[in-house]
Every structure is written in structure tokens, then in C-alpha cells.
Amino acid sequence: MTSPRPGRRVGRDGFLQVLHAEWTKFRTVRSRLIGMVAAALLLLLFAVLTGVSSDQKGSPPVPIGPGGEPVTDSFYFVHQPLSGDGGITVSVSALESSIPQGPGDLRHGTVPWAKAGLVIKQSTHQGSPYAAIMVTGGHGVRMQDAYVNDRAGPPGPVSAESPRRLRLDRSGDTITGYASTDGAHWTRVGTARVSGLGPTAQVGLFVASPPAVQGMGTAGSVSTAVFGDLRFRGGWAGGRWTGDQVGPESPSFAGYPENTSGSVTGSDGRLAVTGAGDMAPADRETLPTGGTLRDLLTGTFAALIAVIVVGALFITTEYRNKMIRLTLAASPGRSRVLAAKAIVLWVATFVTGLLGTVVAAPLGERLARHNGVYIFPVPLSTELRVAFETAALLATASVLALSVGAIVRHGAGAVTAVILAIVLPYILTAIPFMPASAANWLTRVTPAAAFAVQQTLVEYHQVAGHYTPYNGYYPLAPWAGFAVLAAYAVASLVAAAVLLGRRDA
Numbered sequence: 001m002t003s004p005r006p007g008r009r010v011g012r013d014g015f016l017q018v019l020h021a022e023w024t025k026f027r028t029v030r031s032r033l034i035g036m037v038a039a040a041l042l043l044l045l046f047a048v049l050t051g052v053s054s055d056q057k058g059s060p061p062v063p064i065g066p067g068g069e070p071v072t073d074s075f076y077f078v079h080q081p082l083s084g085d086g087g088i089t090v091s092v093s094a095l096e097s098s099i100p101q102g103p104g105d106l107r108h109g110t111v112p113w114a115k116a117g118l119v120i121k122q123s124t125h126q127g128s129p130y131a132a133i134m135v136t137g138g139h140g141v142r143m144q145d146a147y148v149n150d151r152a153g154p155p156g157p158v159s160a161e162s163p164r165r166l167r168l169d170r171s172g173d174t175i176t177g178y179a180s181t182d183g184a185h186w187t188r189v190g191t192a193r194v195s196g197l198g199p200t201a202q203v204g205l206f207v208a209s210p211p212a213v214q215g216m217g218t219a220g221s222v223s224t225a226v227f228g229d230l231r232f233r234g235g236w237a238g239g240r241w242t243g244d245q246v247g248p249e250s251p252s253f254a255g256y257p258e259n260t261s262g263s264v265t266g267s268d269g270r271l272a273v274t275g276a277g278d279m280a281p282a283d284r285e286t287l288p289t290g291g292t293l294r295d296l297l298t299g300t301f302a303a304l305i306a307v308i309v310v311g312a313l314f315i316t317t318e319y320r321n322k323m324i325r326l327t328l329a330a331s332p333g334r335s336r337v338l339a340a341k342a343i344v345l346w347v348a349t350f351v352t353g354l355l356g357t358v359v360a361a362p363l364g365e366r367l368a369r370h371n372g373v374y375i376f377p378v379p380l381s382t383e384l385r386v387a388f389e390t391a392a393l394l395a396t397a398s399v400l401a402l403s404v405g406a407i408v409r410h411g412a413g414a415v416t417a418v419i420l421a422i423v424l425p426y427i428l429t430a431i432p433f434m435p436a437s438a439a440n441w442l443t444r445v446t447p448a449a450a451f452a453v454q455q456t457l458v459e460y461h462q463v464a465g466h467y468t469p470y471n472g473y474y475p476l477a478p479w480a481g482f483a484v485l486a487a488y489a490v491a492s493l494v495a496a497a498v499l500l501g502r503r504d505a
Helices: 004-026 030-053 300-321 323-331 334-372 380-408 410-429 437-446 447-454 478-502
Strands: 073-102 105-109 115-121 130-136 141-145 149-152 165-173 172-178 186-193 200-208 212-214 217-219 223-238 242-246 263-267 270-275 278-281
Touching: 004 030, 004 334, 030 300, 030 334, 073 115, 073 130, 073 212, 073 270, 115 165, 115 223, 115 278, 130 172, 130 380, 130 437, 141 172, 141 186, 149 186, 165 200, 165 478, 200 223, 200 270, 200 278, 300 323, 300 334, 300 380, 300 410, 334 478, 380 410, 380 447, 380 478, 410 437, 410 447, 437 447, 437 478, 447 478
Parallel strands: none
Antiparallel strands: 073 105, 073 165, 073 200, 073 223, 073 242, 073 278, 115 130, 115 200, 130 141, 141 149, 165 172, 172 186, 212 217, 223 270, 263 270
16 A cells, blocks of 8 residues: 555646746746845835934934833923922812914814823922822813823813812832822822932923814913912922923924913912923824834835836736746646745845844934934834834735736736836825825835835824824734735635636746
8 A cells, every 4th residue: 555655746747947037037047036136225225214313413302201211291280399298189170271373363162181280309300200199171180190191090181170180209219199079089100119209309380282283283381270279298399380382392292372471370369370292102293203113214215116016027028928828738737836936926025124123223224313313212123023024024025926927927917017016006005195094004005005114103092193104103013014925925825826726838
């Protein structure tokens, strides 16, 4: 009785022979190698051009938070020092915001993340550690610390008829925030451990008013809060309260609307504090001069076109010169030929893309930093993830082009179809005035969703903004975006295999 093992070995050896034959075809055709080299060089060229094209050496430094992330740390601060442990309590009876509607025209509006309350901060230096308890324009009471942490407290707005009392207590490095509606029954909103406060910290009232989202843009806003019933305990110096605008020259501070400024005024035991800015993580809109890893890899767009051309021509050239008949005649299974071509093409493109990316990104980043450009930081693991997934994006796109080429059997048609499927949606999402809903839809359902692999920015719910592909925020996670492209490539490859088996060569 014949063992099945030799048969399987023959089949495996037969496929390896087909694979070797396709690799030989690929590496011996100069135009294909030129295409691969061009793809790698385009990644490198665009990274270098991006790195040297901006000069921000004279820009003020970007404030950095305790976690090493860029932050917005600009607000109006009425403060005095607190030595050791202690606490402060205040009542907030109003928080009103104004948004510019035109030159010199300010109108009342809603700024959901306008903030007013109590804060304890290491110093007035931007990026220094802090913890704060606050009322907001549209999200009730919140406790925030370290710029990225946010905890929800009692909901609802404040008014003269329904004031909110806030309390902030310090015990060593432990800060606890409370809220109350009557001053007798308190709800603990949260507790934060704030390292680095030191023996003496700055404590007091603050008002922040981040830019308001208007249509497809933002507008600087200003807010005023009314405080009363200010009480404190512990090691207060008992000196004068000082009002300061923290971070007036920061690149992440949108500034005050025309004819307004930060201020504090007192009357009848109440303080009216006006401020602008925010205490929060910086995003692409609050730090428009910041660069990302995605910006340095804009050459992916050009490299993509190069590998699409190589992928499509890898099979359509054989149809054009009739070599496909010899190729299929030499193989016992037509689908094996297509699978071997896909494997050879994917591996060759992946290696090319990986080499180009791992050289281009660090070089572009170094040049950009030398020219004073702030690059949003990412850990090494994220840089490696972006490099490998960008290479996989290019490789999978080339296989999609190969599959479409096998289906239409025409090089120009295949290249055009794949470019329209991947590149056109990418171009459309790069248009600043493209509606967010349309841009997000395109990067969910088209192969351009794969560009999510280059996303490194984090979307924060406590920062209102336009989280769109244009700004570097994608609706799908990197792996999910890549899966969309992979699904198109696999479906096209299956369709091509079926048609290859049914049609004449």
C-alpha cells in the first residue's frame, strides 16, 4: 500500500519549484527591482524633505506633562502658597462663556469643557504636576490630574439658584476632591497621588476656557466664573492672592479673543475670575506646529503607487507577451502560480517597505528636531509597530494590484483601479474641508482604512476637537484598518484564482 507522505512531499516540492520560478522571474526583471528601490527611496526622500522643510527654532518650548506628553497648560490662576497639608473650599455660582462671532463681536455660547474650580499645583511653571476639582460648561463636576486623568462627579450646570461647592484637600502627595450642593453633604469625586508637589505648593482658584468647536474649525473662547464663600485650613501664608495668566506665550495656548484678557475682581465677598486656555493633553489642533510619525512617512503615498505598478505588471506583462501560457503549462495547478506570485511579491515588497521605513522615520525625525520642530513622542514599540505595519500595508496593496491585474488582464486598468480604490480616498481625506462624517466613512470601508496603521496620536474625551483622518485620527484601530485592506486583497486573490482556473490563458 502506498504511503500518502511521498505524494504530499511531491506536491510540496512542486509548489516550491513554482515559488522559485516566480522569484527568479521577479528578481531578473530590472523594472521590478527598480520599482522596489524607488519605493524605498521615496519613503526616504519624503522623510528628509519633511524634516528639513520646517524651521521652528525660534518657537517657544512646548510644555511637557509629568508623563512626558505635550500638554496645554494655560489658565488664569488666583493663588497663594500652601505649606504642608491643608484644604480649600469654595462655592461656584456661575460659569459663562463667550465665543467670537466676528471681529470684536463676542456672544454667549456653550464651551462644554470650560472649567472653573480649585487647583493645587507644584508651581506656575507649565507642565508642573497638579490636581483640580472643577465645574464645567457641559460635563458637570470633574476631577482631573496629570493632564490626562479625568473623573466624573455630580452632573448638571451651576447657576445662582443652584451653586456648586467644591473642596480640595491635601495630605502629603494625596489630593482628594469633593463636591456638594449644600455645603453639608459632600461627595468624594476622586483621589489622586500627585508626586513632586514639594513642601510648598500653589493653591487657589482657576478658570480655563479651551477653544470652542465651530463647524470645521475652532475659535478661541473666554469664560468667567463667580466664586464665593472661600474658606481654607492648614498652612496658608495668609498673604495676598495673586492673579496670573499661566502660559501666555505657550504654543498650545490659543490666546484670548479680541478685547478680552484674564482678570480677577472682587465685590461683596465674591470673586469674578475671567480666563482662557486649558489644562489638558495637547492634540493636533491645540499644537498645530507639532509633527507626528505619520507626517514623516508621507512618502508612503508615493511608494504605494510604485508598488501598485510593480504588483499589477508582475502578471499583466505575462498576458501582454503571451508568456502566461508557458507559465501555466509548466505548473500542474493554475492557482499555485497565482499563490506563488502573491507570496514572492508580498515578501519582496514587505522587506523593501520595512527597510525604507526604519531608515526614513528616524532620519526624518532627527532632521525635524534639529530644525526646532516638536514631534509628538511615541514609545519604541509604537515606532516598530508603525514600521512593520507600513511595510505590510505596501505589501498587501501590491498583492491587491496583482489580483486585480489577474482579473482584468490589463496593466493600466489594474493600476488605475487599485489607485482609485486606495489612493483616491486617501487624497479625499487629506482635504481640510472634507466633512468628518465622510472622511471617517471613507477610512472605514475603503482600502484606505489601512493608513490607520500610521496613527500614533491619542484621542482624549476631555479635549473637544476635530478627530479626523486629516488631523491624524482614524476611526479604526491600526490592526482593524489594516484588516480592511487585507480583506479586499484576499477577496480579490480568491476571485482571480477562480477566474484563472476557468478562463483560457
